[in-house]
Amino acid sequence: xxxxxxxxxxxxxxxxxxxxxxxxxxxxxxxxxxxxxxxxxxxxxxxxxxxxxxxxxxxxxxxxxxxxxxxxxxxxxxxxxxxxxxxxxxxxxxxxxxxxxxxxxxxxxxxxxxxxxxxxxxxxxxxxxxxxxxxxxxxxxxxxxxxxxxxxxxxxxxxxxxxxxxxxxxxxxxxxxxxxxxxxxxxxxxxxxxxxxxxxxxxxxxxxxxxxxxxxxxxxxxxxxxxxxxxxxxxxxxxxxxxxxxxxxxxxxxxxxxxxxxxxxxxxxxxxxxxxxxxxxxxxxxxxxxxxxxxxxxxxxxxxxxxxxxxxxxxxxxxxxxxxxxxxxxxxxxxxxxxxxxxxxxxxxxxxxxxxxxxxxxxxxxxxxxxxxxxxxxxxxxxxxxxxxxxxxxxxxxxxxxxxxxxxxxxxxxxxxxxxxxxxxxxxxxxxxxxxxxxxxxxxxxxxxxxxxxxxxxxxxxxxxxxxxxxxxxxxx
Numbered sequence: 001x002x003x004x005x006x007x008x009x010x011x012x013x014x015x016x017x018x019x020x021x022x023x024x025x026x027x028x029x030x031x032x033x034x035x036x037x038x039x040x041x042x043x044x045x046x047x048x049x050x051x052x053x054x055x056x057x058x059x060x061x062x063x064x065x066x067x068x069x070x071x072x073x074x075x076x077x078x079x080x081x082x083x084x085x086x087x088x089x090x091x092x093x094x095x096x097x098x099x100x101x102x103x104x105x106x107x108x109x110x111x112x113x114x115x116x117x118x119x120x121x122x123x124x125x126x127x128x129x130x131x132x133x134x135x136x137x138x139x140x141x142x143x144x145x146x147x148x149x150x151x152x153x154x155x156x157x158x159x160x161x162x163x164x165x166x167x168x169x170x171x172x173x174x175x176x177x178x179x180x181x182x183x184x185x186x187x188x189x190x191x192x193x194x195x196x197x198x199x200x201x202x203x204x205x206x207x208x209x210x211x212x213x214x215x216x217x218x219x220x221x222x223x224x225x226x227x228x229x230x231x232x233x234x235x236x237x238x239x240x241x242x243x244x245x246x247x248x249x250x251x252x253x254x255x256x257x258x259x260x261x262x263x264x265x266x267x268x269x270x271x272x273x274x275x276x277x278x279x280x281x282x283x284x285x286x287x288x289x290x291x292x293x294x295x296x297x298x299x300x301x302x303x304x305x306x307x308x309x310x311x312x313x314x315x316x317x318x319x320x321x322x323x324x325x326x327x328x329x330x331x332x333x334x335x336x337x338x339x340x341x342x343x344x345x346x347x348x349x350x351x352x353x354x355x356x357x358x359x360x361x362x363x364x365x366x367x368x369x370x371x372x373x374x375x376x377x378x379x380x381x382x383x384x385x386x387x388x389x390x391x392x393x394x395x396x397x398x399x400x401x402x403x404x405x406x407x408x409x410x411x412x413x414x415x416x417x418x419x420x421x422x423x424x425x426x427x428x429x430x431x432x433x434x435x436x437x438x439x440x441x442x443x444x445x446x447x448x449x450x451x452x453x454x455x456x457x458x459x460x461x462x463x464x465x466x467x468x469x470x471x472x473x474x475x476x477x
Contacts (some may be wrong), residue, residue: 001052001054001059001092002054002055002057003057003059003082005054006050006052006059006061010038010050011078013036013039014036036236041063041094041096042063042065043100044096044099044100044101045096045097045098045099045100046064046065046066046097046098046100047062047063047064047065047096047097047098048062048063048064048094048095048096049061049062049063049094049095049096049097050062050063050092050093050094050095051083051092051093051095052091052092052093053083053088053089053090053091053092056085056088057082057083057088058082058083058087058088058089059080059081059082059083060080060081060083061078061079061080061081062078062079063078064078105130107128107129107130107133107136108136110128111128111136111138111142112142112143112145114126114128114138115138115139115140115142115143115145116143116191116198117197117198118138118193118196118197118198119140119193119196119197119198119220119222120138120139120140120196124196125137125139126138126139140220143191143220144177144187144218146187147177147179147183147187147218148179148180149177149178149179150178150179150180150216150270150273151177151178151266151269151270152175152176152177152178153175153176153177153219153262153265154175155172155173155174155175155176155221155258156170156172156173158176158258158261158262159172159258161261162254162257162258162261164253164254164257166250166251166254167250168223168225168251169254171223171224171225172221172222172223172255173221173222174190174193174219174220174221174222175219175220176190176217176218176219176259176262177217177218177219178213178216178217178218178266179216179218180216181216182215182216183215183216183217183218187202187218188202188214188215188217188218189201189202189203189204189214189217189218190202190203190204190205190217190218190219190220190221190255190259191219191220191221192220192221192223192241193220193221193222193223193224194222194223194224194225194226194227194234195224195227197238198238198239199223199226199227199234199238199240199241200239200240200241201239201240202218204217204256204259205252205253205255205256205259206256206259206260211263213263213266213267216266217259217262217263217266221255223251226241226247226248226251229247231245231247233245233247233248271306272287274305274306274309275287275290275305277309278305278308278309278319278323281316281319281320281323282319282320282323282324282327284323284324284327286305286323288332289327289331289332290302290305292332292333292354293330293332293334294334294335297330297334301326301330304326305323305326308322308323332354333350333353333354335454335458336350336353336354336458336461339458339461339462339465340465341461341462341465342464342465342468342469342472344368344372344468345365345368345369345461345464345465345468346461346465348364348365348367348368349361349362349364349365349457349461352364353457353461356454358446358452358453358454358456358457359446359452359457361457361461362434362452362456362457362460362461362464365460365461365464366430366431366434366460366464368468369427369464369467369468369471370384370387370431372468372471373387373388373391373397373427373471374387376397376471376474377391377396377397377476378396379391379396384431385428385431385432388424388427388428388431389424389428391424392420392421392423392424392427393420393421393424395420395477396476396477397471397474397475397476397477398420398474398475398476398477399419399420399423399470399471399473399474400415400416400419400420401474401475401477402473402475403473423467423470426463426466426467427467430460430463430464430467434460
């Protein structure tokens with residue numbers, strides 16, 4: 001500063017440099033408006049020395065708190081000295097003496113506190129050091145120095161997918177971070193900055209701040225444009241914004257809508273990460289497994305899996321055992337598994353069932369059954385339907401011959417007849433009711449219309465499994 005600027009600008013308290021149109025030598029937008037920030041230095045020490053140079057001239061003066069309080073004149077005029085040519089340097093140096101704190105200067109805490117108050121740009125570098133200690137660089141990374149991010153969002157990427165509109169949305173910039181474990185309360189929330197300086201302490205701007213998500217979220221947003229509004233909406237200490245204002249209320253609602261999108265994405269990201277983590281533990285693709293479960297049980301199984309990972313009291317070994325047992329109970333395509341089909345019926349139908357080609361799954365199982373009936377009986381009948389009558393009613397094969405009562409005697413004639421005829425009619429019926437009338441239709445149409453659904457497929461496979469089991473037990477009379 002020049003001598004004139006010190007008198008006309010710096011020493012005038014409450015002056016609004018923006019209204020006066022004062023330019024910055026480096027085109028920096030001022031962060032304050034009221035000119036009161038310089039007085040905050042008295043909170044650290046009673047005496048402030050300011051030495052400042054511009055060009056080939058420089059001035060040094062003291063502001064003394066006790067002297068100001070005792071001043072009897074109209075305007076306080078600090079003592080000053082003009083610098084000699086040898087003393088000239090570039091810039092301004094501020095030195096505080098008569099410090100109020102005499103011992104114990106927690107440098108790291110100071111650095112972190114300063115980092116949270118300002119959003120530093122790449123060209124603006126600040127170092128903090130105590131005597132001959134190693135300097136601490138104060139930058140944006142220091143805000144979250146003790147935080148290990150799990151997920152991060154660039155707010156502009158969220159704005160692109162936000163269906164709600166806001167006039168100044170392209171001017172909102174910043175990063176939202178979530179962590180793997182809950183944050184300490186003091187670290188939670190999103191801080192707002194304007195022109196590099198904090199204007200609103202961390203919060204979440206919405207009614208759902210009790211959500212689980214907010215225990216894991218932090219970050220910062222630059223909203224420089226609010227500092228340039230004609231109406232002053234920022235508190236004097238720059239700790240809060242007047243949210244009762246119509247313009248700030250619109251901003252608050254928009255930020256809240258962005259955070260809601262991030263919250264939804266966070267839940268999905270964590271869910272996917274948990275599945276991957278559990279997959280690695282039990283050597284099982286959990287995501288693939290859950291996707292292949294029936295809709296009516298998928299949600300319940302997924303909830304149990306997530307609870308296992310969310311409960312720290314459960315050891316990893318126990319998690320692995322329970323997940324593996326759960327998979328054994330409800331494996332991929334559980335409906336097919338739960339039918340407990342005869343192995344040959346399951347083998348020929350499984351791949352078609354898994355690809356949702358339910359009619360082909362049934363047909364392949366039926367082919368296997370009819371083929372085994374022909375092979376075991378030796379029948380040469382060209383009609384599958386009439387072959388079933390020839391084999392089972394004609395007693396080329398008996399499905400009851402090997403069975404006796406527990407006392408060694410034969411079952412009654414009626415019982416034997418009913419079971420043998422049942423094998424005949426059920427075998428003939430499944431050919432007549434399943435294959436013959438449907439085989440000429442497009443399989444996709446059968447599935448889409450529900451004329452041959454997944455349940456129809458499973459019911460037919462269960463019946464074929466029963467018939468196949470009887471066939472395996474059959475003998476020639």
